[in-house]
Amino acid sequence: MNPYSILAMRRAFKLVKKRQEENIHKIPDLQERLLRLKKVREESVGNLELMKKTVENLEDKGFNVVFAKDGEEAIEVILKEVEGEELVVKSKSNVSKEIKLTERLESVGIDVVETDIGDRLLQLLKEEPSHPTAPAAHLSLEQIIKGLKERFNVELSSTDDVVRFLLKDIKKSIEVANVGITGANAISAEGSVLILHNEGNIFEILRRQRKWIILSGIDKLYPTLDDALNAVRIQTFFATGQVVPTFIEIVSGTSKTADIEKKLFEGVHDPKEVTLILLDNRRSYLINNGFKEMFYCISCGNCVIHCPAYNTFGNEYKGGRLALLSALYNGTSNLKLCLGCGKCKENCPLGLDIPGMIAKVRGGSEIYNLVYSHLKWLIRSVYLETLAFYMSLKKFS
Numbered sequence: 001m002n003p004y005s006i007l008a009m010r011r012a013f014k015l016v017k018k019r020q021e022e023n024i025h026k027i028p029d030l031q032e033r034l035l036r037l038k039k040v041r042e043e044s045v046g047n048l049e050l051m052k053k054t055v056e057n058l059e060d061k062g063f064n065v066v067f068a069k070d071g072e073e074a075i076e077v078i079l080k081e082v083e084g085e086e087l088v089v090k091s092k093s094n095v096s097k098e099i100k101l102t103e104r105l106e107s108v109g110i111d112v113v114e115t116d117i118g119d120r121l122l123q124l125l126k127e128e129p130s131h132p133t134a135p136a137a138h139l140s141l142e143q144i145i146k147g148l149k150e151r152f153n154v155e156l157s158s159t160d161d162v163v164r165f166l167l168k169d170i171k172k173s174i175e176v177a178n179v180g181i182t183g184a185n186a187i188s189a190e191g192s193v194l195i196l197h198n199e200g201n202i203f204e205i206l207r208r209q210r211k212w213i214i215l216s217g218i219d220k221l222y223p224t225l226d227d228a229l230n231a232v233r234i235q236t237f238f239a240t241g242q243v244v245p246t247f248i249e250i251v252s253g254t255s256k257t258a259d260i261e262k263k264l265f266e267g268v269h270d271p272k273e274v275t276l277i278l279l280d281n282r283r284s285y286l287i288n289n290g291f292k293e294m295f296y297c298i299s300c301g302n303c304v305i306h307c308p309a310y311n312t313f314g315n316e317y318k319g320g321r322l323a324l325l326s327a328l329y330n331g332t333s334n335l336k337l338c339l340g341c342g343k344c345k346e347n348c349p350l351g352l353d354i355p356g357m358i359a360k361v362r363g364g365s366e367i368y369n370l371v372y373s374h375l376k377w378l379i380r381s382v383y384l385e386t387l388a389f390y391m392s393l394k395k396f397s
């Protein structure tokens, strides 16, 4: 990530922190909610009984539930589900990134169009995401306008122009796609899938004519709808600073009616089918081998926002829990850069001990690791601060 992107990302993160400070008083029972969430996560993650009950209830309500032991199996299922299609539309799903779904579908000639503004922007500009819920936080408006002009020769001059340009492009694909793919924010054992969104695109995706495919890790389960709602509210606040998201979809099966002679008719409105893929991909192994706590995570990204190493090195160090996850899954995160400062734990709504788990994974002498990371951080910080100062002078000259 270039230094200008890191400075843009810091500005975006500051706005989220400010919004959190301004709004925290609007959730007077936040502490109680957090305690309840932690307890529920401790009891739910890795709970096979809960899994059984969830699958039974979802299947009863018309979901087609499929387990995938790894990314390969999940891709195989999806390829069968989308057979004959040349295009699928998709919305935010960290699991799809985990299994590199877009690359795999595109390698067999299926066009995958992201429908969140930030994700589509990254897709068009061929950029990496910088935050689990704010993927384009590292791009300034100036960089975005320049990037789109270079690729599409369009003259845009404001946020309004950029959003309209991207929306037109996204809508074109939504109108003709038969299959939509999303992630899930939470799954209730009572038989519902919950999805948060602010942009309204999920309405369109989950009503594609042929099929809606939901891709989720096995770690997203909650015993009740109330618990799942509590989790998504907390996720919203820590991810964006908003008290409630604009939309929460609670989907409990395909559409149905019993208006004619009280006989049940399923699939009144689209989609006709909903497939939920529950991905393990080493989660069970990690849960049973010392990393259960890591899966209590609700993917709010607050640890990333507050991670000084991420705010300095960007994607060279993924930040907070993402750094740990990336190291455990593909060894791509440079865990040596972790400062052991504990800011991720301090700012995690669940107080997850990310620094403790990082120290366990990175091995070697912790004193050596800390001296190394602090020296690298110091040198890079001085450079970034100098650059920020120079940019502010340029702005006023």
Ligand code: SF4
Binding pocket: 306, 307, 308, 309, 310, 319, 320, 321, 323, 337, 338, 339, 340, 341, 342, 343, 344, 345, 354, 355, 358
């Ligand atoms: S302990 Fe490591 S991961 Fe956590 S905030 Fe500090 S630098 Fe980031």
Ligand code: SF4
Binding pocket: 238, 296, 297, 298, 299, 300, 301, 302, 303, 304, 320, 321, 344, 347, 348, 349, 350, 351, 352, 354
């Ligand atoms: S580790 Fe904590 S702060 Fe980080 S994404 Fe998960 S819940 Fe949020």
